[in-house]
Amino acid sequence: METLDKIIDVVAASAPDIRGGLAGRRRKADEENPSGETQMAADVWADEYLESELTAIEGVGEFASEEREDVIDCGEGLSVAIDPLDGSSNIKSNNSMGTIVGVYDAPLPASGRDLVASAYVLFGPITTMVVARAGTVTEYVVEDGNLRPVKKDLTLPHDPVVYGFGGRVPDWTDGFADYVDEIEDELKLRYGGAMIGDINQVLTYGGVFAYPGLQSRPEGKLRLQFEGNPMAYILESAGGRSSDGEQSLLDVEPESLHQRVPVHLGNDDLIDRLESTL
Ligand code: P6P
Secondary structure, three states: OOHHHHHHHHHHHHHHHHHHOOOOOOOEEEEEOOOOOEEEHHHHHHHHHHHHHHHOOOOEEEEEEOOOOOOEEOOOOEEEEEEEEEOHHHHOOOOOEEEEEEEEOOOOOOOHHHEEEEEEEEEOOOEEEEEEEOOEEEEEEEEOOEEEEEEOOOOOOOOOOEEEEOOOHHHEOHHHHHHHHHHOOOOEEOOOOOHHHHHHHHHHHOEEEEEOOEOOOOOOOOEHHHHHHHHHHHHHHOOOEEEOOOOOHHHOOOOOOOOEOOEEEEOHHHHHHHHHHO
């Protein structure tokens, strides 16, 4: 089995244990992640679990996590960048969250153009996994850690329905606020505070997700290596677009492992309109 298949299978096989470990780990850990965000005990749990599983795979050369300062060198081969439990603050309110994985054929930090696959596991009412590789996107149900395909060659619906925008309204830039004025007249608001769940709605119904650059934080909140690039790879493989406001996220120059980037993802014409408005 090739390395990429092993990575995807290990992430799927880990999902039931990670999900099963959430209930007892709803408390805050007494640590911060490299982005200065308070870690939940579940963040640490999921990160340690996946680090152990993924670094053991023959053909994985580097491992990095949103929860760790530095890249771990574990041999030769592909680089795996994960957000082990994206949206972990949703544990408190029992809302959706999950794991994001980017597989790069280059040392980290890497360009999105070096991605050979990306995926996310969504802990919703059921556990699903969406995988983009070789230009196509597949949605699976994760059953006992095994992948059962339910949607092959998944593409964004042509007629968009939902939008979800992060950041506080007073902190949006004038350009983004002008864009929101247009969009909110056309689409329905769906924002759950975990990008996996919000982007899964965009993939399901069509629409746009954004965590934009803010007045207080022009670089936005989300991390390029662990969130922006992998999700952009999925959306673009599904016929959509991504943007930092000017260009595809996959073309953003990697400068540091935890660099943040404004993230806009969705139907191509909605992203085109965003770029012409910003
Ligand atoms: P806010 C979760 O913490 C996350 O990294 C993304 O999954 C999500 O889109 C965003 O931050 C939510 O941020 O400011 O709305 O809590």
